[in-house]
Amino acid sequence: MALLTPEDLENLSMQLEENDEMAKRITGLDIKGICSALYGTEPGSEKVAIIPITAGNGIISTFTSSLLFIVQYFGFEGFVTEHPDVTGYYEAVSEGADIIMMADDHIFTAHNLRNEKIVSNHVATGVIYADIASRFQEAKSKDILVIGLGRVGYAGACHLVNKGFNVYACDPNKEFLQKAVDELGIKPYCSDDRKKFSMVFEATPNANTISEGMIEERCLVSTPGIPCGLPPEIGQKYHVDLVMEPLAIGVASMLYSVI
Ligand code: 2YG
Ligand code: MG
Incomplete structure (x- = not known):
């Protein structure tokens, strides 16, 4: 952490x-x-x-x-x-x-x-950042991408499923992903899907987890993860709205x- x-x-x-x-x-x-x-x-x-x-x-x-x-x-x-x-x-x-x-x-x-x-803090943070993503007023559909299914990501994914969103998620840890599929019914996201999202909830402790293939122009990225998963040049190119801060x-x- x-x-x-x-x-x-x-x-x-x-x-x-x-x-x-x-x-x-x-x-x-x-x-x-x-x-x-x-x-x-x-x-x-x-x-x-x-x-x-x-x-x-x-x-x-x-x-x-x-x-x-x-x-x-x-x-x-x-x-x-x-x-x-x-x-x-x-x-x-x-x-x-x-x-x-x-x-x-x-x-x-x-x-x-x-x-x-x-x-x-893991659960409370996951829930509110996921909730913010789900409230994006410009969203084009109810499809939402969750990146990272650790304690924060899982709590957020669970909240989004309960709220009735179509939750897609990815995590390099196969067990985390399978658990979310089995327990929450999320759809595994694979970059080969060529699916793009207008709402992204990112919950990893890594940088550069968001790539161009995942996001729509003018999408929202909501992330408590430090460092930020969104590379700045992609944020600028796609005019991404970014909600990210370390604590409050x-x-x-x-x-x-x-x-
Ligand atoms: O009381 C203190 O000063 C320390 N024992 C606090 C330690 C906090 C460690 N946790 C973190 O730095 C954060 N990962 C927790 C809050 C992050 C919010 N996203
Ligand atoms: Mg991150």
């Missing part, structure tokens, strides 16, 4: 506004609107505690402060605990936190202590999904 670096989180405030503008232009809704529509929830007076975690590669200097900024942007009250790890957890609960957010190198969770809902949209989805 690609780990976030402080550079990814620079200019967060500007990025949050740009995300909303982009989302509105593509779907007619801003990120809050998409989250409310997805989960049928609105923030109330939930207090979110963010706990720094030292395990594995340890603290990423801007991770928890960026999370706090995002939590507040989406209408929640939040605080970062003074201490990390178990001491931070004790502090969070003692201070009356309703929702706990924390991440080690493997999993990033939001847990609502009041209603017992818990979500991973997935975090909004996590929060709205547990309230």
